[in-house]
Amino acid sequence: SQQGEEDPQALSIQEGENATMNCSYKTSINNLQWYRQNSGRGLVHLILIRSNEREKHSGRLRVTLDTSKKSSSLLITASRAADTASYFCATDGDLYSGAGSYQLTFGKGTKLSVIP
């Protein structure tokens, strides 16, 4: 099954800096989502970007999507210690291509550490 792959696997930055994480995927999609997971907890949905969108903002989060390169990036601006977590991208399939699916496939995540 298709899977998003995040890059880098781990990222350590100082508080106040920006953090950028990337995600690549293999086949066409209907949408791409980013989730956050604090250690030992469930995932929290951050943002969803559809295949016909190129950029989306939510507070300090900015997500871009390049369907021609099959890649997405998540930018967290002015990071805080509380942003320390793992971040996952998740993709579904393009329902109209026949390769679609109703469930999400998750990457292995980027572990972000924000140092106070």
Added chain:
Amino acid sequence: DGGITQSPKYLFRKEGQNVTLSCEQNLNHDAMYWYRQDPGQGLRLIYYSQIVNDFQKGDIAEGYSVSREKKESFPLTVTSAQKNPTAFYLCASSIWGSEGYTFGSGTRLTVV
């Protein structure tokens, strides 16, 4: 408050035993999912259900079973046929299809 509840938070299983993980949601979501997460890994789909009384195998269904008798509930049974069950199990729900999921807080299963 609407949400999704998993219980128990920690579960210990002896080899050869079946155990059942509970997942309940009061969000009126049609779709529910079970994922398994191993250390440093992403989530792998075990089973999913889009409607009551219907469910489908995911990528790693062997050794697991589910039921969906009520919209609110989607319990997962880890059977003795699952050879490496120690993992973090996450339940999720969504209104429909692949829109944003709501996750429970997870159950950590350990074989002793």
